[in-house]
Amino acid sequence: MVLYFSTTGNTEYIAKQLAVRLNDESLNILDRVKANNTEALTSDKPYVICAPVYVCEMPRFMAKFLKKTALDGNKEVYFVFTSGGYAGISGKLAEKIIRKKNMIYKGHAEITMPRNYVINDHYPMLPKEAVEERIEKAYAQLASITEIIKTNGNLKARNVQLWETLVTVPFNPIWCKLQFKDKDFYAKDNCIGCGKCEKLCPLNNIKMVNKKPTWNQNCTHCMACIGNCPVKAIQYGDITKDKEPYNFDKYTDWKTIAFTDSTVDNATKLNNKPASDFY
DSSP states (O other), X not given: XXXXXXXXXXXXXXXXXXXXXXTOOEEXXXXXXXXXXXXOEEESSOEEEEEEOBTTBSOHHHHHHHHHSOEEEOOEEXXXXXXXXXXXXXXXXXXXXXXXXXXXXXEEEEEEOOOOOTTOTTSOOOOHHHHHHHHHHHHHHXXXXXXXXXXXXXXXXXXXXXXXXXXXXXXXXXXXXXXXXXXXXXXXXXXXXXXXXXXXXXXXXXEEETTEEEEOSXXXXXXXXXXXXTTOOEEETTTTTTOOOOOGGGGOSOHHHHHHOOSHHHHHHHHHSOGGGGO
């Protein structure tokens, strides 16, 4: 079973590609996280957990979900992390979680994807050509990741240095508390009141009031609301005024077709298809 959480499509793309190639099922844990549903999951095949990276770690709410949710059946667990270029200590923390569950940690892979953090000027959004280059490189990594999982090997990423752990462990919760503010989020007058932002918020931080979204001081800066608004109504202060929000769907026109058939034949076709055919 391939488990994943994704807000603007990067991790979903990786997770569903892997599910097709492995002839396995995929599950978006968003609804379970929102409902605080920790009912046990069961898989005959190894678990493959795909997660984005927030401030050098797996999202804290996702780590909490994995700690509380029993993963029955197969005892082997792989992780695949997507980030804007640095996955930090995500693998180390994932290994700790899995070993505490008395399961077998099979390593992790790190995939660099396009940035989606549009609300911070320190991380400029990439031009279209750079976005497509990152997607193509990520696609190229999938073949080797798939082969390792199929042959019951161990995924290997870079070694995490001790100083990274010593800095990140105390730094992450402080940064999240001080920087993950939502007071500058707002919806422009062209908001259509569709409620998509409320539905996609993993922390149930957004509520629709008079057909307009309101934010309630429990934000994780995941970019789900701003990256998925169908009319680009959601803004963050003046920072996003002249910026184009990121969403993976803008760069593919085959996504739905490719992911509706999870047969081995379809997986073979995807594996043999040039990356350039998808963009």
